[in-house]
Amino acid sequence: PQDEIFRSKYLDLRALETPVLAFAHVKREILRMSEISGEMYQNVLKVFETNDLDLIKYIEKQDDKVDLLDREIKFYLAKISQESLNPEQAHLQLSLLAIVSDLEEIGDIVNKNILELAQKKIHKNRHFSKEGWQEICDFHAKVAENFQIAISTIAAEDETLARKVARHERRLIEIEAKYREAHLMRLHKGLKETIETSAIHLDLLSNFRRINTKLFAIVRAAVPDKEMTLTRPSS
DSSP states (O other): OGGGGOSSSSOGGGGGGGGHHHHHHHHHHHHHHHHHHHHHHHHHHHHHHHHHHHHHHHHHHHHHHHHHHEEEEEEEHHHHHHOOOHHHHHHHHHHHHHHHHHHHHHHHHIIIIHHHHHHHHHHHHHOOOOOHHHHHHHHHHHHHHHHHHHHHHHOOOOHHHHHHHHHHHHHHHHHHHHHHHHHHHHTTTTOOHHHHHHHHHHHHHHHHHHHHHHHHHHHHHHHGGGGGGSSOOOO
């Protein structure tokens, strides 16, 4: 019953005439949205581990919630009285829109791309090699840590946290390259599991990294005044 009436909690229409208040409400709703997409990302690894089809359905339902919040927050932001915005508030409005879009895209990457890989693995009854699975778990955990830092950055607008995500983004580019190389080495050795899961393995790493890049974009938008100091690492 709770799922049927899921909707935004904080978007008070009476606050629309007072931008400062309206933006505060939007932020609370964005934090709610980021918690849901963070949980989707967290749960997706369990699907690969357990082949749990019910968990897949649950994650798909969570994505519907993310999509709904995406629509409702954008609709609310568009209604905030334009004429009463100063330049800083107009910039904030665009930053919040960007954050919402990136969170929605993270939900899509989990729901469309990563769950599709999980279903492929389940239907073909594939298993990762021990080393391969360890690398996937490690990479997933590093992005999960960034997810938590990114959520805190939205809440606190803290430049130190934002810089941490930027550093992690650089590091993850190196780790992904290292793990791809390790995977190719196992392929050369002709390991059966590695050969059977090769495409799934590499696509999974690349989708985790895409999510991390979105998190990096989110922290840049969340700390707008300092965004020039957070340069995008080259991939």
